[in-house]
Amino acid sequence: MRAVVCKELGPVENLVFEPNWPDPVPGKGEVVVDVKSGSVNFPDVLMIQGKYQFSAEPPFVPGSELAGVISAVGEGVTGYAVGERVIARSGTGAFGEKAKAKVSQLTKIPEGVDFDTAATFMVTYGTTHHALIDRAQLKPGETLLVLGAAGGVGMAAVELGKLLGAKVIAAASTDEKLAVCREHGADATINYSTEDLRKKLAELTDGKGPDVIYDPVGGSFAEPAFRSIAWRGRYLVIGFANGEIPKLPLNLALLKGASIVGVFYGSFAQREPVEGQKVIDELMDWVRTGKIKPLVSARYKLEDTVQALQDMSSRKVTGKIVIVP
Template sequence: MKAVLCKQYGPPETLVLEDVQPLQPGPGQILISVRATGVNFPDTLIIENRYQLKPDLPFSPGAEVAGVVQAVGEGVRAFRPGERVIAVPGYGGYAEQTLAREEDTFPLPDGIDFADAAAFLIAYGTTHYALQERAALRPGETLLVLGAAGGTGLSAVEMGKLLGARVIAAASSDEKLALCREHGADELINYSREDLRQRLKELTGGRGVDIVYDPVGGSFSEAALRSMAWNGRFLVIGFTAGEIPKVALNLTLLKGCSIVGVWWGGFLRSEPERAAALTRELVEWFRQGKVRPYISKRYPLEQAAQALAEVAARKATGKIVLLPDSARER
């Protein structure tokens, strides 16, 4: 089978496409015939050995896949060959086959396209967990989304509206903000030419925002923290800007606000029963059409490096998906 391999740590252009031996599931594992793979920012980190998950070389990146169960290992009870699934193996998804733990695999209802499914679980799972579990968002609250045109950001815009929030989308261009508006944003801020704090003050009448959803980090994090309302919740999602901000903790005292870490992968492993329940709810919303990821580009597996480079450079809007040759032939 074909797989995109990281054989040495480095940028996306160091990845290679090779034929490798077919995989076999071990105990508790599911062998998945991959139909589509989502491209995510952590994939850019794992190939440079800058992520908390550190697989042995060589390995294939790719943290989320959609496909069909090909075989199951000893002890697997919930899945059988031929069933449609989505999974978050952590790595190994840039390939025609991958292995996932049973607890990291979820049923995929009929009628949902494999590409849509591969662009869905990490972004919307993270946002679902962030807004409902970590922020306890209440209808009528104001939600600020930084980096709002990215895959995770758009999921926060969409789900924030679904949960009853007033959503302020912040992004770096008018084109990106137009996409945010299409996905339900109430207010828009172009922080490449507008002062973020001043605009937030104007949009909230000086009150501030109840929740900040920050997958970006960098220079805008402190400005957003300074713009929080009393009892606000600042959600730390990630650092696509490449800079982990250092903020003055006295701001949390003055604002009476909380800084809340959001790691969905850790949630899956630490609270598997609760995570499974939330995932079932989320997939049902997906099946009903209440949420749906925006896919900006679809690349063949052999162009994985190009796709990943776009994500690393923050040029992608929504999600990018890889389609193996074997999947595109179906």
């Protein structure tokens, strides 16, 4: 099969396009999926660099989330058959023509849901569902600030925040990105390249501050955002797309009665599989009924995977992008 291969941990530029990589073979309890769409996620970059919480031993085909059609089943597989359309949260393999996945990593794609949509909503919307509903317990009428709002998880937070009845303030680095956020439900926006984040937050919340802060970026905007948080506010630590892990003064949490809340969806789904399945079921219903729909802003050929990863890493991407083998 054709595949993009990580032969040694390091920068994404070291990835190698292989036109004749061996096809995966399903083991017990596994299937092979012909990949129709592979989602590009920030953790993929970290895994290629050897910096993610979960590691893979080179050589491996990166790409943690995909949608496609089952082409082979291994011993003991029940509930899934050749020819079925599925999402696979496989951890690796999405950036190739075929990928292997455990049955526990599969979800059937409902009728009417296309492969690009299916491939791009589990990680971003799963993370956000877990963050806003379970970890933050966001309530209707509360104010949600989303940093990095035009990215994959950021856009998911804008959509789910509105679905849950919150007032959503989207913060991003360009007016073009903020326009897209407004199209997808943001009530107000902040361009933190040209506006003072704290001053604008005070203006938009009548000095109260946001009840929940959703931060997948980290870096220099974390502290000013946290300094603006409302009494009993919840600051959600989603990730560090900026590359810098911020250090927050803990006295701020004391003064505001605020909580700093970690969000690690992958570990949650592993440790609490019953609750994790409930998240998947609800999200799948929302996708099927059109309550949520990921924005897929670009599709890349398999040969252009490095460019896709670079574009996402440099925050040139709005919403989600996919690799189409």
